Amino acid sequence: MEKAFRLAILAVLALIFVSSPFANASESPFIVAHKRVALKKINSGIERISVSIDVYNRGSATAYDVTLADDSWAQDVFDSVIGNTSKSWERLDAGSLVSHSFELESNVKTIYYGAPALVTYRVLTKSRLQEAYSTPILPLKILSDTESGKMTEKVTFFFIISQVAA
Template sequence: MANYFASPIVAVTCTISILCLALAESANSPFIVAHKRVSRTKVNSDLERLSVSVDIYNAGSKPAYDVALYDDNWAEEVFDTVIGNTSKTWEKLDAGSLVSHSFELESKVKTVYYGTPALITYRVPTKSKLQEVYSTPILPLRILSESTAENKFQIAKMLLAKYGSLISVVLIVTIFANIITSPTKASAGKKKH
């Protein structure tokens, strides 16, 4: 009877110890987190400039080596690189350190662009294969379109022109009904017992 229970207990104990060793090994390695952001600046009605910035942070306990950033998925028929490069390399990224890379693009094409995350590769001394990490994705970019504040103002102006007289009549009737139904000060002072 003891042998029947001993074999599952040994298997569970071995599994738990293997998992603990794997977790301990992963705690002694670099952990790369990357954040990509884009800001738009409209130069004129036919030209918009994008400023792209990628922050790379090593949240692990060991340094990462041969860190490389690749963000070259910008469509060439839509964008021209103006300042900087879309790729960058660093020899070493220490634990707890942060590096940033920025570049600027210009576009003369009116479109909605769905960008892709940037690719970051790095080497861990204990592993032979390069490790890959992707940055956070960006929201769709409306290139050379009117800003949302201008669109909201245009919509509000159109609604006011279309329904303004109806809204004012409803407000006047509501205020009049409120005045009629609310008690006056003189009658509020008199209480019936």
């Protein structure tokens, strides 16, 4: 009986010893980044692009030396107006959120396909920097004629024609 009890204790201790590295592996940061863009026409030849990126730590441990870089904006198309395209934080605790915003302007009529932003961070148990990417954005139609504007022109045209015909 005593021998069976000792074997059971040894088995439990061995199980704890073997499973503890796996338990520590699950205690790590999990970074999720969400990128949003809004367009606002300043005048007929300039459009302002407001970019906002939220960085969440959905993991169970703190991320250190967190750096956000959104350098995919072509310099021949966009001019920086407010803020920088990169930002750093010393730490991002588990369950927390940080946000970064900046604004760009463009006077080039184009459809722009932007890349996701890159988030790098350090985990205490790993020597190599970890990477996460933000959600992508839809193609931006910069300085394009909006469909709602075209629809308003069509309705106005048909209204004028119907008034003339009446």
